Amino acid sequence: MSQISxxxxxxxxxxxxxxxERILQVQEKSGFVPNVFLALAHRPAQLRLFMDYHDELMDADEPLTKAEREMIVVATSAQRDCLYCVVAHGAILRIRAKDPLIADYVATNYRQADITPAQLAMLDYCVRLSVTPEEIAGPDQQVLRDAGWDDDAIWDMSAITAFFSMSNRLVHAIGIPPNEEFHLMGRVPRG
Known part of the structure; x- marks a missing residue:
């Protein structure tokens, strides 16, 4: 294995x-251990908090679907040039959306992806929050409400964007490469 940190x-x-035990459960489910968990294990207490908050944000089904949550990660991480998060969460997005193409579109130009107008508004907001957070104001959230999102959804969009902004920076600082296994996940139907 190449250097992961x-x-x-x-x-x-x-x-x-x-x-x-948690890491081994991930390995059992996916067949490998994501490099991010191994690298962040350098500080076990921080890894535990990271995993807890990640799971709280990403495992919920409401008010955003799991696929919409992954769309946010992929679109915002692409804007921050975080290869690990684009590749890893792109794989999860393909699986959760049951669409082998969506992650590539969301990562390169989400405006060309086959998504709903509400999802487009969501990604516009999240990318803006990720790239120019100081420009976010009340009207930005009103655009989301007008697109059909409620305050709980807007909160989750914001929290996911903020969490992965931190995650992107950790990945860059630590030098974590994506696992090779992520590249093929969700691209070819299981036989």
């Missing part, structure tokens, strides 16, 4: 039991 990476067996 510019910092020391502990062995899973050396982590606190709860974290090691």
């Amino acid at each position: 510019r910092f020391p990476v502990p062995e899973i067996a050396d982590l606190p039991a709860d974290l090691g």
